[in-house]
Amino acid sequence: MLKKYLDRMKPHFEPGGKLHAFHSVFDGLETFLYTPETTSKSGVHIHDSLDSKRVMIIVVLALLPCLLFGMYNTGYQNLLGSGATEFPFWSIMAYGFLAILPRIIVTYVVGLGIEFAVAQWRGEEIQEGFLVTGILIPLICPIETPVWMLAVATAFSVIFVKEVFGGTGYNIFNVALVTRAVLFFGYPAQMSGDHAFIATKPILGLGGTVTYADGISGATPLGQIATANGGDFVIHNIIGQPISDWDAFLGLIPGSFGETSTLCILIGAAILLFTGIASWRIMASVVVGGLFMGFIANTFATPTYPASYLTPLQQLLYGGFAFAAVFMATDPVTAARTGLGKYIYGFMVGVIAVIIRTYNNGYPEGAMLAVLLMNALAPLIDYCVVQTNISRRMRRLKAKTEQAS
């Protein structure tokens, strides 16, 4: 029915039709709704036989558990902070939904608006990369980030990180992470510290007003550790109860919207790995790198760097490490491409993430910066791997010809 309608509309958008000016908008809609007859012809996605839109949709599906849990956690933290004793499931979900909805809408409107405008202007097909980016951005930002900041940062990174390099598939850096970095460096007061990670105001009569008790902060566990004195610290939640590793695994801790729950991230990881979209090499080596560096840091724990008292396992559970390992480092556009390169790339992401969060108390979360740094180095890694291969084969060839003669 819809398909028939689209087919009937189509001639208007073909060259010569009266609505030709909007052909890329139409094309974007049509291929979003139906499997297109053509598959990707350019960019990195040529590695797949799938149309890249399908890939993007599976990634969005994999993000859904994190999104849903983020809603629940937002509502839960709000109720907890406002002193509620009962936690009705549906009102929690409704609160979280209302809290995140404007942010998702704003990122999509801004990001897709720019993509549509650029595609129209260049007369190209609309590129679908923003489908994933648009959902990633609200997930990795604190819930209290002002909406206009999200819009500014999204616009900035879509234009300067993606469009000036030629659009989806040509960007050097992960667009969502750059958005996060722009927010982090541009508006540090709103993006970190005590009051950014918990929704404080009631929305449409749901939820309560959070008041911070003396000496209790709403900072993330890693934020609390970074400001702790010496080695004995107790991580507590908004009403002062200690947080256990199990809470951190489930995700009932203050943090950026979608990255708190390691469990939901694992579900997403399973979807990505099962469908073969994300590279298991990268994921596994990020985790290994994190454990390795976490182990070293923990072995040489000093009171100067309180985060070094975290066990390697805790390093994986807290903060955005797991999220970065599964959804950020594996971005096929910005990661390393060669097999060996993927191992090196992932391992270094894990190591650097833990180094930054442990040895720089100013940046309690290092995963973002680690992935961005390795994004910049990924082409170099690939180059070295390819060159090593070439020279090894040359040597082998030489040895063979010498033997023969």
Place this chain on the structure above:
Amino acid sequence: MAEKINNKSVLLNPFSKNNPVVVQVLGICSVLAVTAKLEPAIVMGISVIAVLAFSNVIISLIRNTIPTNIRIIVQLVVVAGLVVIVDQLLKAYAYDVSKQLSVFIGLIITNCILMGRLEAFAMGNKPWPAFLDGIGNGIGYSIILVIVGFFRELLGSGTLLGIQVVPDSFYEAGYVNNGLMILPPMALIVVACIIWVQRARNKDLQED
């Protein structure tokens, strides 16, 4: 000189078509360093104009007596002398700004624009065109500095020349200054935007 030097184009070309910063991409270092606020950017621009114009004239006057082998040393001595004079003047009359600019006035010596103009123009031209060339290039450099400084101070601190421009009502409504604008990377991105706009307007500057 075989070709006739047109004084007007010598003066005006560096403003846009042959701008030392956005076309020749020289002197980027100081553009990144001194443009977090508008005031130091303006002072820096004036200093560079003065040093560039006078060193061009001096080198042009003695161009026929400089042995080719040691010309770079002679040029450096002239520039260094002028830079020290400018530095002392700033310390005497604009101490605050001089402190903000700190080492960057001294580093005018190493600014590629200066050596470039001395080598390329002053060594082969009469004093008057050389003076105009110095003024023109200095202004071309200052224009970029002022534009970058304007945007960085406006968006990063909400002020211009230290006077608050963004109204208080904005802050009450939740507007916050962008801390990234104060950091050097944004200067690079603003310069990139200027280059973008300029290339879009002058098609003949576009490269493939």
